[in-house]
Amino acid sequence: MLELRDVRVVFDGFHALDGVDLTVPEGELRFLIGPNGAGKTTLIDVITGLTRPAAGTVTFDGHDLVGRKEHRIVRLGVGRTFQTSVVFEELSVVENLDLAACFRRPLWSLARRRKGVSQAVEEALTRTGLEELADRSAGVLSHGQRQWLELGMLLAQRPRLLLLDEPVAGMSREERERTGELLTQIAADHTVIVVEHDMEFLRRHASKVTVLHEGKVLVEGSVEQVSADPRVQEVYLGRKPSDAVGK
């Protein structure tokens, strides 16, 4: 479904991605890990059109994504969240979700007032547990609620491939657990790539893991395989992967 071949990104002579190959088949839940600066966010940026690679190909469902505009890639069914969540603070929760759900409509049809709540929005509200806050302004949400709203907006878009950049960063323990449940639900009927540092989260939810290091794919495999790999051990300096992943 998603295929990257020899993708390279260079920032002022610095190779953020240095020949990455990645294949994610339909329906998979893939975790992307690696130390800070490994190029995980850059990889998502390349797939979603925010960063243009210096070389390499990115194909989604037979479509070449390189050079395509961001909104066109979204229209192909690729959605993402951001490491620092961005929601529209002046709009209410339900308005945020509604905008996310309406992007396939012709622009002129948006010239009417929203009446009620569409099914996609309703679903996103229930899944993220934000029903109570539906009419509150998104500006008053807590950090965790914002991340959920962002996830909800992504769901309301009904994408086929979801790219989540550190969805539990900065969350409390309970919030993490809720997000984990949500992720399991989402993964049941979507293809998902998750960037996540949190090792406990990883151990609980990951099926297949790709480890990125200095812009290259270091290893790829199951959680057990990856945590047993000495190279991964080396990369997570001092921290034994068995500590990190297996705890």
Add this chain to the structure above:
Amino acid sequence: MIRKHLPFATIAVLALVAAPLLLEPFRLSLLAKYLCYAIVALGIGLAWGQGGMLTLGQGVFFGLGGYSMAMYLKLAEGGGLPDFMVWSGVEELPALWTPFANPVFALGMAVLGPVAIAVVLGTLVFRQRVRGAYFAILTQALAAAMVILLVGQQGLTGGTNGMTNFFDLFGADLAADSTQRGLYLVVAGVLGVLYLATRQLVNSRFGRLLVAVRDGEDRVRFLGYNPATVKTVTFAASAGMAGLAGALFVPVVGIISPALLGVVPSLELVVAVAVGGRHALAGAVLGAVLMGYAKTAFSEQFADGWLYLQGALFILVMTLAPKGIAGILGRWRSARAT
């Protein structure tokens, strides 16, 4: 329902019934002029307040509308070539102006000309992701260029003096009180309709999308929308409003000239919108009318002082009450409600 529409209905009655009855003709014409500015301000409120596009060149669109209308008035009077062309030694009506003898064409151009230019400009500029101060400077440069163009083409445009000396409109004597009263009602009516339509747009999904583009253009792309299209459509709507305002302005005031649409008048309207409150459409309208009155009152006494006073007012509003008069009124109302 009734409560929601009460403020608008009250103002509509005051404007359409009370003002024509109570104001003497000279005052009514002045108000009509301010209402023309208010139409431009409404467009600025939409583009800047809602869409975040600080446009400092609305005078360009206002001017296009004004000159279209002025040319129609000149050609409709008959008696051969317009006076300013004769003075410039032009002997034959330039082909550019011939279709403007038709009122439908002239009025159509007054609106569609600005819309077309805004669409072309918006498509070029917003696709390149030009925004913020760069967009503001670009539109200001456009206003400056427009003035140079108009002044340079004396034979086509009347140069610095512009076009004036209009005598009748559709057979009615422009100097007559009844004509001016009729014009006032037309201007007030147009403003009312445009206000309602714009408010409708702002409250629609498109309006929400516009606010989202203002607050996070880059995020909007990842919702699957093209912000450039949203901005272009909005900018074009504001240009169309300015064009129509210009067309109404000419028969009301009796003149159109480069001095009425250059950098300074364009800026003055933005200041008026800021003072009234750019985030509320009613604030933009109010600001234009108030600043219009203030300008008339002050510049009669100390002409140059007005410019400084205006600048000071702008800084004061931006620092102390960034939401303008509308913001202050809104706070006062919500404080009273609790």
